[in-house]
Each structure stands twice: as structure tokens, then as C-alpha cells.
């Protein structure tokens with residue numbers, strides 16, 4: 119997907135100055151530019167605000183009557199490391215401004231200042247935040263090394279999902295993405311964020327099964343030092359980190375009930391507390407959730423809160439499995455082929471007829487993920503001008519010589535093959551997990567490891 123043009127965003131700004139005039143002028147200049155401003159006159163109020171809200175930027179006067187504005191810098195660094203601090207200094211006290219920058223301040227501004235100087239400074243900070251966000255997205259893209267998501271489909275059902283996702287992106291509504299594993303729920307969540315007005319702000323991803331149940335609460339809502347064994351320093355949590363942006367909760371059905379209760383409260387009131395702290399905090403975060411489990415069944419079984427389910431189920435999009443949109447298999451395979459040829463400096467021009475038929479005829483239990491990984495593997499192994507049958511895994515295009523029990527191969531080869539076959543032969547992940555004698559979380563980890 120093409121990254122949308124980053125738009126100038128509005129910032130949440132804290133102003134700390136003991137002079138009423140400066141507070142008023144600065145607040146006015148910033149508000150005119152569309153920023154949200156909270157202005158306070160002393161450190162106690164400043165620390166209180168910092169603990170309750172998330173700020174992108176803070177203007178801090180160094181001389182606050184008896185107090186030293188410099189003392190706020192370590193508090194900001196601990197509470198919200200992403201906040202950019204700008205020091206306000208009196209004329210002729212550059213040394214202290216330099217000292218503040220050495221302690222972590224982003225910049226300084228000298229009194230008296232003009233609205234233009236304030237505007238330039240905030241624009242510079244906006245640009246830094248945008249670049250930081252872009253770096254995060256690029257880092258993730260590099261780690262995943264994923265081809266661009268394709269939002270073209272020949273399938274009517276899929277086209278409807280794409281159109282609804284685009285409409286939903288423009289709203290603030292919670293979106294629930296449903297569908298089998300590998301159908302593209304995470305890819306859609308990212309796209310919805312990028313199509314939305316929140317695109318310039320961060321998107322945080324929390325895959326519920328990947329975080330141990332007892333740590334999920336602190337991962338989302340943060341904790342203070344000493345809240346539990348191992349909490350050696352304050353942690354702001356993912357909700358605070360994506361202030362103004364989007365929180366993507368992957369595999370939400372696996373969320374433990376106590377965390378569900380806390381999430382429900384956050385959705386209803388926009389309020390939460392860090393673990394080990396009573397101060398309520400507010401955050402402006404849009405939620406997208408995804409699940410491949412049957413949430414209605416989980417609700418009926420008492421494993422998922424009904425009230426949370428209704429809150430999440432505002433706009434529900436069900437991504438069809440790949441086998442139900444066979445017309446998309448070859449176009450997607452060709453896209454992946456082009457991508458992985460570029461990434462691996464190979465020149466392979468398409469698939470043999472036999473391979474095209476095998477790709478179309480296969481059930482794809484791992485959906486688009488499995489197709490992507492199959493093509494990546496084929497490109498790496500392939501040496502001809504076209505992808506041939508020998509380049510496909512044995513379960514997709516059976517060939518002589520597939521590993522069998524007792525062969526001198528690592529156990530993981532047999533395990534992968536067995537899991538692939540069972541997935542292809544069962545109609546749900548729960549059924550596959552039951553047959554394999556493992557729980558769903560273990561199967562989830564194995565599938566991620568083998569790229570199924």
C-alpha cells in the first residue's frame with residue numbers, strides 16, 4: 119500500500135511557566151495553530167498532568183520561583199520518553215539552556231519570543247515526531263519484509279470488505295476484524311490506520327497470545343516501578359505510546375478476563391490506571407481488534423465478556439479464507455513472485471501450468487500467509503525460468519522423496535509437515551489443536567515459526 123502523505127498533526131502540549139502572561143501568550147499562539155494546550159505554573163501541577171495525560175511536547179521555564187524547571191526533565195524522560203521538552207530561558211542564560219539540552223531537552227527558546235518563533239519550533243517537533251513514526255513503520259516493514267498489501271480483488275465478498283474498511287477508516291469507530299489465521303487481518307488493521315486521520319500518529323500492535331497472561335495488563339496499561347517483581351522501572355504501556363493513534367489488539371479472544379474488564383473500562387471512559395498506581399490517566403486511542411476464534415461461542419462459554427464483545431463489534435469485517443476466493447490466488451501469487459524475485463535478485467517469469475493448477479487447487483489452510491511463504495520459498499529454491507513443481511512444498515504438490523518418519527532429518531521437518539497436513543485436513547484451528555494434542559497458543563506459536 120502506498121503510504122499516505124503525512125499531514126501536519128496537532129500536538130498535545132504542556133506549558134510550565136510561573137508568569138501568567140507567558141502562559142497566556144504561549145497557550146494562545148499554540149491553540150491558534152490547532153494544538154491542545156494545558157498550562158500550569160509549578161512543578162507539582164506539571165508532574166500531576168504528565169502522569170495523567172500524554173504530551174507530545176512541553177515548554178518548560180527554567181526559573182519557576184523557588185523551583186528549577188530542569189527537575190521536570192528526568193520525570194518526563196521516565197513518564198513519557200517520547201515527549202519533546204523545549205526549555206524557556208531568560209535572555210542571557212544560554213548556559214543553562216545548553217545544560218538542559220545535555221540533560222535531554224530537545225530545544226530552547228529565549229524570552230521574549232514571537233509567535234513565529236513558537237510556530238517554527240512546534241513545526242520542527244512535528245517533523246521529528248513524524249520521522250520517528252516513519253522510522254518505526256519502516257523498521258517493522260523491514261523486519262517483516264512483507265510485500266505490499268494488495269487491495270485489489272476479483273472476489274465480490276472481498277471487494278465489499280475492502281470498501282467497508284476504507285469507509286470505517288474515516289470514522290473513529292472500533293473495528294473488529296474476523297477471519298481465519300493468515301487472511302490478512304493485521305495487514306488490514308495497518309491499512310485502516312494508514313487510511314485514517316490518525317496516520318501521522320503511531321500504531322501500537324499487541325498480539326495477545328504472545329504476551330504471558332499476567333504481563334498483558336502491564337503491556338497495555340503500563341506499570342510503575344515496583345508494581346510487581348521484575349518491574350524495575352516505570353513503563354508507560356502501549357496505550358500511552360500510541361496516544362492520538364491506533365491500538366491494534368491481535369487475537370483478542372485470548373485476552374484474560376481481568377484484562378478484558380480493564381479494556382472495557384478504557385473503551386467506555388477513555389480512562390485507565392498504570393499497574394501499581396491509583397492516578398487515572400486519559401488517552402485518545404482508536405482500537406482495532408482481530409480474532410480468528412469464534413467470539414460468539416467464547417461469549418456463550420463465558421470466556422469472553424459479552425459487554426466487551428458488543429463494544430468491539432461496532433464495525434465487524436470478516437475476511438474470507440483464500441479457498442473461498444480462488445480467483446485471487448494466482449494474482450496474489452504473481453505479486454509475491456515479483457516481490458521476492460526483486461528481494462532475492464532472481465529472474466523467474468511465472469509458474470508452470472502444473473504449478474498454477476496446484477496453487478489453485480490447494481485448500482490454503484494458512485491462507486495468504488501460507489501462499490506468501492510458499493512463493494518466497496519457491497523463489498529461494500527455484501533455479502529455472504519458471505517456478506516448477508519441485509519448488510513447491512510436498513503437501514501442495516506431492517512429489518517423491520518427501521521426508522518420512524524415521525528418515526535422517528531434524529524433528530522440526532517432520533513436525534512442520536505433520537502440522538501442515540493436519541491443518542489442511544481439519545476445519546478449524548481448535549480441531550487441528552485437538553488432533554495435534556496441543557493447546558491453541560502452542561499451535562499459534564508453531565504456525566508462526568513455520569510460517570503457516
Ligand SMILES: Nc1ncnc2c1ncn2[C@@H]1O[C@H](COP(=O)(O)OP(=O)(O)OP(=O)(O)O)[C@@H](O)[C@H]1O
Pocket residue numbers: 264265266267268269297298299300301302303304305306368408409410486487488490
Ligand atoms: N491482501 C494482501 N496482499 C498482500 N499480502 C497479504 C494480503 N493479506 C495478507 N497478506 C500477507 O499475508 C501474511 C499474513 O497476513 P496477516 O498477518 O495480516 O494475517 P492475519 O489474518 O492477521 O493472521 P493471524 O490471525 O495469524 O494473525 C502477511 O505476510 C501479509 O503481509
